[in-house]
Amino acid sequence: MVITIRCTTGASTLSKMGVSPITSVFSPRSANPLSLNIRSLSAVAQQKLQNEARPRTGILMLNMGGPKTTDKVGEYLHRIMTDRDMMQLPMQSRLGPWIARRRTPEVQKKYAEIGGGSPILKWTNLQGELLCKQLDRVSPETAPHKHYVAFRYVDPLTEEALQQIEEDGVEHTVIFSQYPQYSCATTGSSFNAIYNYYKTREIPKNMKLSVIDRWPTHPLLAKTFAEKIKAELKEFPADVRDNVHILFSAHSLPLKAVNRGDPYPSEVAATVHMVMQELNYCNPYHLVWQSKVGPLEWLGPFTDAALKGYVKQGKKHFILVPIAFVNEHIETLHEMDIEYCDELAKELGIDKIRRAAAPNDHPLFIDALTDIVTTHLRSKQAYNPKFLTRCPHCVNDNCGLSKTWFQRVCRI
Numbered sequence: 160m161v162i163t164i165r166c167t168t169g170a171s172t173l174s175k176m177g178v179s180p181i182t183s184v185f186s187p188r189s190a191n192p193l194s195l196n197i198r199s200l201s202a203v204a205q206q207k208l209q210n211e212a213r214p215r216t217g218i219l220m221l222n223m224g225g226p227k228t229t230d231k232v233g234e235y236l237h238r239i240m241t242d243r244d245m246m247q248l249p250m251q252s253r254l255g256p257w258i259a260r261r262r263t264p265e266v267q268k269k270y271a272e273i274g275g276g277s278p279i280l281k282w283t284n285l286q287g288e289l290l291c292k293q294l295d296r297v298s299p300e301t302a303p304h305k306h307y308v309a310f311r312y313v314d315p316l317t318e319e320a321l322q323q324i325e326e327d328g329v330e331h332t333v334i335f336s337q338y339p340q341y342s343c344a345t346t347g348s349s350f351n352a353i354y355n356y357y358k359t360r361e362i363p364k365n366m367k368l369s370v371i372d373r374w375p376t377h378p379l380l381a382k383t384f385a386e387k388i389k390a391e392l393k394e395f396p397a398d399v400r401d402n403v404h405i406l407f408s409a410h411s412l413p414l415k416a417v418n419r420g421d422p423y424p425s426e427v428a429a430t431v432h433m434v435m436q437e438l439n440y441c442n443p444y445h446l447v448w449q450s451k452v453g454p455l456e457w458l459g460p461f462t463d464a465a466l467k468g469y470v471k472q473g474k475k476h477f478i479l480v481p482i483a484f485v486n487e488h489i490e491t492l493h494e495m496d497i498e499y500c501d502e503l504a505k506e507l508g509i510d511k512i513r514r515a516a517a518p519n520d521h522p523l524f525i526d527a528l529t530d531i532v533t534t535h536l537r538s539k540q541a542y543n544p545k546f547l548t549r550c551p552h553c554v555n556d557n558c559g560l561s562k563t564w565f566q567r568v569c570r571i
């Protein structure tokens with residue numbers, strides 16, 4: 160049996176070589192239809208074709224990830240609760256899984272209420288595709304570019320993404336944190352996972368590795384948030400618009416981590432100030448913190464408590480801004496939209512409250528990502544020196560080992 164197919168990979172090269180890219184003929188027993196075409200070419204042409212198909216620059220997009228479906232919630236929570244870079248619990252290997260099992264039904268219910276799963280993979284893939292398309296255009300010398308999603312707690316896991324990069328034969332991998340502000344619990348944990356992966360194997364000899372670990376004050380990131388806020392301000396009647404209170408809300412973290420010297424609070428505050436500068440300080444604003452779990456003390460003031468406090472002070476109009484999230488997920492779609500903007504707002508008698516959308520696929524945000532990567536590629540700086548420093552009171556040996564390893568292997 161013979162089948163005629165349309166072959167798209169390497170089509171332009173085939174065309175230039177006088178071989179029709181439209182049709183190839185292969186037998187179903189053949190594993191790779193393209194290989195039949197390749198075999199009919201000269202060795203030089205074969206190499207050229209293979210090079211064209213191979214991404215020269217891989218963009219490894221680090222993030223926490225979220226369960227795509229409710230049946231993935233259990234393993235997602237299990238991975239979080241047993242990650243000692245994310246949190247340190249007594250007897251963690253036993254207590255962590257127990258907490259994860261206990262919390263699973265409640266968290267599953269929340270995911271069911273936002274449509275059955277986290278949209279973070281959808282957004283990260285879209286951001287990666289748009290980013291690489293722009294990179295191919297503005298940085299042809301490092302093209303072709305390909306993005307790889309590297310989640311910490313759900314598929315596609317960081318380890319799987321690194322395997323794929325190796326299989327693709329990428330020449331330069333840029334590890335690009337998708338958390339604009341660095342925290343040891345999030346960004347740091349992802350970098351430690353990369354170090355753990357390479358502890359037992361060699362980096363491919365021909366692959367360069369470099370790091371973008373934070374970008375809290377990038378002007379286009381600030382501009383993106385400012386545009387989102389302006390759009391929401393327009394939804395308020397003109398006579399109250401100037402008094403709408405802007406609450407920048409970020410995921411909180413335990414005070415123990417803050418006192419160790421985690422840079423996250425100061426970097427989130429830096430983003431807030433960049434955004435307000437972009438808005439010409441048009442409205443009153445405050446930075447607040449959300450998503451506390453467990454009995455320990457966490458960084459406040461908390462978003463819900465701040466709303467209560469401001470309502471007591473007579474304020475009735477608010478915009479919530481998810482300042483540390485680059486795409487929608489459970490903390491925006493459930494905690495902010497349902498718990499604060501709907502349920503709590505009704506309880507408190509708030510006149511009007513809106514939530515600014517996360518950056519998602521806003522063109523300015525894609526421009527921000529593009530500018531961050533191109534500036535990095537042209538900088539000849541494999542990592543920011545700050546990346547190598549540890550918190551002054553860090554007690555996690557893994558942080559030290561990981562940073563020493565990155566210092567040794569990164570080059571650009």
Ligand code: FES
Nearest residue numbers: 343549550553558
């Ligand atoms: Fe911050 Fe280890 S906890 S570097």
